[in-house]
Amino acid sequence: MEIDDVVRLAKKEGVQLVEFLYVDNSGIARGKVTHVDHLKGRMISGIGLTPAMMAMNVFDHLQPIPEMTAVGEVRLMPDPESFRVLPYHPKVAAVMCDQISLNHEPWAACPRSFLKSIIRQAENMGITVRATYEDEFTLARLNEEGKHVPIDESLCFSAAGMVAGNPVILDIVSALKDQGIQPEQYYPELGFGQHELSISATDLLTAADNQVIFRETVKAIARQHGIIASFAPKPFVDQAGNGGHIHFSIWDKESSKNLFWDADDPLKLSEIGYQFAAGVLHHLKGLVALTCASVNSYRRLQPGSWSSAYAAFGKDNREAALRIASTFWGNEEKSMNIELKASDSTANPYLALGAMIASGLDGVKNKWHPGDYVDVDPGTLTDEERARLGIKKLPSSLLEALEALRTDSFFADTLGDLLFRSYTAVKKSEYDMFARHDVPFELNYHFAKY
Incomplete structure (x- = not known):
């Protein structure tokens, strides 16, 4: 699907919130959420994420990795093909994301980009x-x-x-x-x-x-x-x-x-x-x-x-x-x-x-x-x-x-x-x-x- 297809489907299904998900180094699915009214814009520009999140362990303890601190940002960029309306979560959908650097290149610590x-x-x-x-x-x-x-x-x-x-x-x-x-x-x-x-x-x-x-x-x-x-x-x-x-x-x-x-x-x-x-x-x-x-x-x-x-x-x-x-x-x-x-x-x-x-x-x-x-x-x-x-x-x-x-x-x-x-x-x-x-x-x- 293309971005416009996702937006149309989300509105047709009555979706209000869309989860932008990624998986961290502990194997935990995490993410951020956008309202459907801003979905198209967020799918184009992504949602900001601190690099520190990939240094979090399963206890939410931040590990000392110089490139993963409170400074800087990567973007959660959704893959339209992965869009799913969640049948167990009323009016919510989810999409899987790549982590992209501000130079528009895949971030070196992004697991999904690694698989690609x-x-x-x-x-x-x-x-x-x-x-x-x-x-x-x-x-x-x-x-x-x-x-x-x-x-x-x-x-x-x-x-x-x-x-x-x-x-x-x-x-x-x-x-x-x-x-x-x-x-x-x-x-x-x-x-x-x-x-x-x-x-x-x-x-x-x-x-x-x-x-x-x-x-x-x-x-x-x-x-x-x-x-x-x-x-x-x-x-x-x-x-x-x-x-x-x-x-x-x-x-x-x-x-x-x-x-x-x-x-x-x-x-x-x-x-x-x-x-x-x-x-x-x-x-x-x-x-x-x-x-x-x-x-x-x-x-x-x-x-x-x-x-x-x-x-x-x-x-x-x-x-x-x-x-x-x-x-x-x-x-x-x-x-x-x-x-x-x-x-x-x-x-x-x-x-x-x-x-x-x-x-x-x-x-x-x-x-x-x-x-x-x-x-x-x-x-x-x-x-x-x-x-x-x-x-x-x-x-x-x-x-x-x-x-x-x-x-x-x-x-x-x-x-x-x-x-x-x-x-x-x-x-x-x-x-x-x-x-x-x-x-x-x-x-x-x-x-x-x-």
Whole structure:
């Protein structure tokens, strides 16, 4: 859509307020709001934002980054294509924004602009990317003691769990469809009160936008039902964690052919697919600092948790970080995709998707190969067997992941200096803050914020 199309649609739908949204380095959706009467002007000139906001951590503590202080301004510039009327928020719409410097160039710390740069990099290689998040979330209530308790204790995939979640899930599905997001599969998951809802794959930028919309929609609809929805990776220490798995495929820009598909390969994966997987695995120890982006993430990222604690790949191996997913019968080529399981919804999706795809493209450029695939749980292998197969354990804490991110110079080069420095500073500050508190504080804070 063009700007005038957005303005006409907003007025036709009775919109009064429009949220200009961005996602910060903590993975939190933030923004400013304009009245519809000023919408056209704001879409042309943007809304001012202090650079300091990208130095805020999840506690709203400003980190000491020289380029991100009270001095200066960037503009929130909306993407008309991302405009959505919010079905759960009367007379309100939202639009996703890039952060643009006053010289009219993308700001160096803008996550959405970073993802756009990776999309261009792929297109220069003749590649387009399709992706989607497969999100798990927990539905809970506050008890008399002010603690979060799951809405039920039904079993994994159980019909009883479907009944317990039915009213809120139906409204979530309806709200997503109203915003142009197509739900695909749903079921109650292993944890008490845990549910999984997948949506259709799209182009890479829309996939990141959809992840923001999805998270906000689920939380808002649950709130209307008197329920709290949380995407916290490990909301309860004794229950399964919430993943935000990324499914992705690469396509030939000219022929629209799925470049992952090879009918003659034992795993049905092409040579470029193996190269792409090798790039992700090669950089995965640092990459998880971006895809598993919170302190709480590493309670989930443990062996035996179906969350992929090892940098390995395999066909339908749900304990491997990269799972080559089985295709749909009758639609084999188009449905061929790879799933990154070492990912959750505390991540900024623009950074996570951008860094993951950049890692894969690095594997293609260098013609790397991932080695042998693994058809067992890597955690059941001995240290010697994993060493022989080149399987490395992923970081066990955010601090360890950040160190891997810093050690792998690929990420500083890929993200750029300011984005890299601001992200690592924010995340290190969050690690330090949670280290001063106990486990219940960590669980409750993540439950509420994510």
